[in-house]
Amino acid sequence: MTVAVLDSGINADHPALKGRVAKVGPDFFNSDGLRPGDKGYGVHGTAMVSDVLKVAPKARIITARVINDSHEQEILRPKDGVTPLAKGIDFAVKNGADVISLSLGGGLFSDLASSEVGAASRAVQQGVTILAGAGNSGDETNEGNFPAGYPTVIAVAATQPGGTRADFSTVRTHNTIAAPGVEIISAKNTGGYSGVDGTSPATALASGVTALMLAKNPDLTPAQTRAILMRTAQAPPGGHNPLVGAGQINAAAAVRAAGNPPRIDTAPRPYKGKMKHFASPSGTSKISHPPIxxxxxxxxxxxxxxxxxxxxxxxxxxxxxxxxxxx
CATH class of the missing domain: 1.20.5 (Single alpha-helices involved in coiled-coils or other helix-helix interfaces)
Structure with missing residues (x-):
């Protein structure tokens, strides 16, 4: 399976990545003058690719640079209205991505970019599953996070040892699932490894699991993939909540379930005013909120x-x- 890691670039010569990256794409975030090999280039991206490969070592990796490491949360607004992330998503789809891993994001509703919404929608329509980090402001301002907040994206929260929410993980009703996100040993762009905290490594690990699911059953749709991840997760007490979504991902159970996926009808239909919620498969009511x-x-x-x-x-x-x- 092909996993596109859209991030801050990579050091393709790191032992964890060398010979395992099929395509290094364009630098869509090209405003800082950094180039591959520079000390400040590919810090975050190198770590995230290594985390995907940790779970799915046979995955075919493609990358493109859509953020930089000085301002990971910065979303550029170019004159043409198409953000680096939107361009990166389109690039990933054109180059055969089965999964797109987005360990990035930030901002409030004012930062929602129509070009990204469109690119993500096009990707999912073509059968590509997208995962993004829920955000790391849960112990501060708890700001909304995009692209995790886009409806076509699987939002990944972070857990600490024991499976409960990591203190920093952003709390949102759109959180889909959670994955380990504390002291995840990841590759450094300068060589070696170090522990990384955040919903970023959680997203990379979850993307690796998604690649394994698709290797088991390449015909899975994004809706089926989402459903399986949620239904096989280690559910929190009381069920789905905004802290960890459906719960911490269960990789083995998800891969087993991929062989016999649920039938999910995603065809559009008119709303007749009788349903309490629109979306399948979460079953989460859109008119109530669990305790925080x-x-x-x-x-x-x-x-x-x-x-x-x-x-x-x-x-x-x-x-x-x-x-x-x-x-």
Whole structure:
């Protein structure tokens, strides 16, 4: 199976990658002047390719550079309106990708890019499964993360040893599954290995599992792949939640289940107002929300309280100003 790792470039000579990368694609993020071999080139990408290969050692790897390592979360907005990531997704599809691994992202809803939504939709329509990191702001601002938030993408949260959510993993109702994301031993672009934390390695590991599933059954559709990953995951107490989605991935169970996939009808149909939710296979109601962790709730309430205080202070200042003018 071919896995496209769209990231910050790679060091193709690292022992973990050498002779195992079929195609190194264009540098779509070419605004920083870095070139292969430079010390600051391919730090993150080298690590992510090694993590995919750790799970799926016979995978055919193709890569393209769509971010840089100084600003992994930066999403360029070029004049033509097509982001480096959108170009990378189209490149991956044209070069035979079965799986696209996106250990990247960032931003709020204002950062949603129509070119990326379109590219991801085209990829899935052509049978390519896309996975992306849920984000690493769960212990800070818990911002939304794209492309993980795009509806055609499998959003991967990170777990710590024991299978519960890693503190940094972003909490979102669109989180699909989770994978280990703490101290994942990954290749360094300068040689050697080091432990990496984040939803980035979690996504790379999950992409490797997806490649194994497709090797077992190349006819799997993206919808079937998503369904199997979710149904075979180690479900959290209470079922699917925004912390880890359907739970930590179970690689062995997912690969076994790939041989006998569920039938999923993905044909479009009109909405008649009777269904509580649209999407199969999660079964997650779109009109209710499971309880969130107490710590996250406290942070959220604290932020809301601070915001309210600022609003009140602003109103008081404005009122005093009006009173001074009137006097």
């Amino acid at each position: 962790e107490q710590g996250l709730l406290t942070v959220g309430l604290g932020a809301a309280g601070g915001g309210l205080l600022l609003v009140v202070c602003g109103l008081l200042l404005a009122l005093r100003k009006k009173q001074r003018v009137a006097m």
